[in-house]
Amino acid sequence: MxxxxxxxxxxxxxxxxxxxxxxxxxxxxxxxxxxxxxxxxxxxxxxxxxxxxxxxxxxxxxxxxxxxxxxxxxxxxxxxxxxxxxxxxxxxxxxxxxxxxxxxxxxxxxxxxxxxxxxxxxxxxxxxxxxxxxxxxxxxxxxxxxxxxxxxxxxxxxxxxxxxxxxxxxxxxxxxxxxxxxxxxxxxxxxxxxxxxxxxxxxGDSPPAPVPRAGGPPLGDVRAVALGDSTAAGSGNRPLPDPSDLDRACERSADSYPQALARANDWNLLNLACSGATVRDGVLGVQILGEQVAPPQIAQAQRATEASVVLVSVGANDVRWSDLVQLCAISPSCDDRASTAFFQDRLAQFALDYRRLLRVLATLPQHPTVVVNEYYDPFGRDVSCLRENGLTRQKAEVLRSRLAALNAVLRQGAVTAGFTAVKQDFEGHRLCSAQPYVQGPADRAPLHPTAAGALAIALADQEALPTDEN
Structure with missing residues (x-):
């Protein structure tokens, strides 16, 4: 095979x-x-x-x-x-x-x-x-x-x-x-x-937001406009003689520092400041006040076509200053990591909102003198009158440092924009002094300026105004 x-x-x-x-x-x-x-x-x-x-x-x-x-x-x-x-x-x-x-x-x-x-x-x-x-x-x-x-x-x-x-x-x-x-x-x-x-x-930079238009005729007789929060509104002091519903909701006072400046310079004042206002909710946007709705302050300010001075007081509500003080009062200390992180986050967000506000103010067609008020230090070295409220000298030092950080942002922003920043000094007239310029815990608006404090702010602003505005 x-x-x-x-x-x-x-x-x-x-x-x-x-x-x-x-x-x-x-x-x-x-x-x-x-x-x-x-x-x-x-x-x-x-x-x-x-x-x-x-x-x-x-x-x-x-x-x-x-x-x-x-x-x-x-x-x-x-x-x-x-x-x-x-x-x-x-x-x-x-x-x-x-x-x-x-x-x-x-x-x-x-x-x-x-x-x-x-x-x-x-x-x-x-x-x-x-x-x-x-x-x-x-x-x-x-x-x-x-x-x-x-x-x-x-x-x-x-x-x-x-x-x-x-x-x-x-x-x-x-x-x-x-x-x-x-x-x-x-x-x-x-x-x-x-x-x-x-x-x-x-x-990059976002283009400045257009200034919103407000209804109503121009207010050509208005010489000065006040924008901002309860410090400029004058909360806790004597009310306006014939207040509107919005004046009451915003706690506007006849003894506010814008009113004191208006009386001294014979200005027709448009005070748009409102208690609780922030840059976002109040100045640049609407503010809800119970049944009242406050239109954007900047929109109303635009109607004052001949205003040569704009007074600004913002920042305290943006960083939740009142909440920080209350939290500090009830806590063992005020410089814990949680409250510090909260403050820094709020301050950083305010810095961005504040920058937007400054850019909007720079676009106002009348090119007014803009005065940005820094916040006064309400706490003196003697805080014995606040001990029952939980505030000690150490806690006051922490709050003072945070207020200084807020003022640094206000000052830097104003200088960068070409505006005027005014430092407020209540030395000798802080809380627990014989003649405080600040309302105490038992007053209607604690930590806000008294009528005398509002006058002190007005005097500081007066010195900072250009000669032709005095």
């Missing part, structure tokens, strides 16, 4: 195709796993903190986008804003301003031009934070790939050599994906971050 030589069987081409399909399926599965790991790693990798110029910023990546370029993300005091700078690639930076370590640093938010620029160190640290975040994200993504692959190879009981190849392939693939996303496509991101010096570099 002759033996026939056997050639390749017909099954071998089919086996090669099957192996190729299996390899392609492995590669496709590994690619899908790598992409999923990168997407999840971007979500869970902790942002990297960097500190410079009194500010702490956390650097990370914004949620992945399908577009190949676009803005980054800035988380600023609870707001999410797109950055002015655009970045290449689907992985773009996310910056989160988490803390301002020094209250005075809030004033930086108000500055413009060279005065707003921080330091070269800020940009360098942002860039290094981005690189550090990229390294951490790569490590997290690698872990997210290796864990399921290790479990899968264990269940399949793969030989050690094949297990190592699968794990190495998954690690190489996820590293390659991250390298493309962070270091190739987004290679210009560190350079762009190094150019950052200020918030303006990140988000």
């Amino acid at each position: 002759r033996l026939r030589r056997q050639g390749p069987t017909r099954r071998e081409p089919g086996r090669r195709r099957r192996r190729a399909l299996i390899a392609a399926a492995y590669l496709l599965g590994l690619s899908a796993l790598a992409l999923a790991a990168v997407w999840l790693a971007v979500l869970i990798t902790p942002l990297q903190p960097v500190s410079a110029a009194g500010q702490t910023v956390r650097v990370g990546a914004a949620p992945l986008s399908w577009s190949l370029s676009g803005p980054g993300q800035l988380d600023l005091f609870g707001q999410t804003l797109p950055t002015r700078a655009r970045f290449d690639g689907p992985v773009r930076p996310r910056l989160e301003l988490t803390r301002i370590e020094q209250d005075a640093e809030v004033a930086r938010l108000l500055r413009s031009g060279d005065h707003e620029r921080l330091t070269l160190e800020v940009g360098r640290k942002l860039a290094s934070g981005w690189v550090r975040y990229g390294a951490w994200e790569t490590a997290v993504a690698a872990g997210l790939v290796l864990l399921p692959l290790a479990a899968w190879t264990g269940l399949r009981r793969m030989p050690p050599r094949r297990t190592v190849l699968v794990l190495a392939g998954g690690l190489a693939l996820v590293t390659a994906v991250n390298s493309v996303g962070f270091y190739l496509v987004a290679s210009d991101t560190p350079r762009a971050l190094r150019d950052v010096r200020s918030l303006r570099d990140l988000v």
Whole structure:
């Protein structure tokens, strides 16, 4: 019998195709796993903190986008804003301003031009934070790939050599994906971050909001306008002789400091100040006062087309000063981390709102003299009369420091805008003195100026006014 030589069987081409399909399926599965790991790693990798110029910023990546370029993300005091700078690639930076370590640093938010620029160190640290975040994200993504692959190879009981190849392939693939996303496509991101010096570099300036129009004829005979809160309204003092319902709701007084200035200069005054008003709710927006609705003060001020003086008193309600004092009074101490963080957050938000108000005031067509009043210090060295109310000398010192931080923002903003900031000094006439200029705990409006205190504020403003306004 002759033996026939056997050639390749017909099954071998089919086996090669099957192996190729299996390899392609492995590669496709590994690619899908790598992409999923990168997407999840971007979500869970902790942002990297960097500190410079009194500010702490956390650097990370914004949620992945399908577009190949676009803005980054800035988380600023609870707001999410797109950055002015655009970045290449689907992985773009996310910056989160988490803390301002020094209250005075809030004033930086108000500055413009060279005065707003921080330091070269800020940009360098942002860039290094981005690189550090990229390294951490790569490590997290690698872990997210290796864990399921290790479990899968264990269940399949793969030989050690094949297990190592699968794990190495998954690690190489996820590293390659991250390298493309962070270091190739987004290679210009560190350079762009190094150019950052200020918030303006990140988000730019929004155009000033248009001054709203108010109904009614022009008030051409009004010479001065007062805007702001209960300090300018004169809360707790003698009421106006013929008050309207809105005057009563706003607690406007005949003994307010704007009224004292009007009497001294023979001005026709439009006092729009209202108790409880903030920059957002009262000055630039409507204010709800029970059944009364106060229109935006700035809208009413625009009707005074011939007004040459605008008096401004804002900030205390914006930072919740009354709540801070009450919390301080009932707490063992006032400088705990919780109340300090609360105050700094409110102060930072006020700085942004105040900047918007200043820009609106600068657009008033009559170009009036704008006087921004700082707040007086109500607490003297002797606070014995407040002991029953829970305020000690140590607590008063903490409240005084916070008031100084608020005044620093008011002063810096006014100077930057070209307006006049007036410091108020009640030395010798603070609470617990023989003749206080401040209403006490038993008065109608505690911590507000008395009639004598309002007159002292008016005298300080009078000295600060240009000669032709006196």
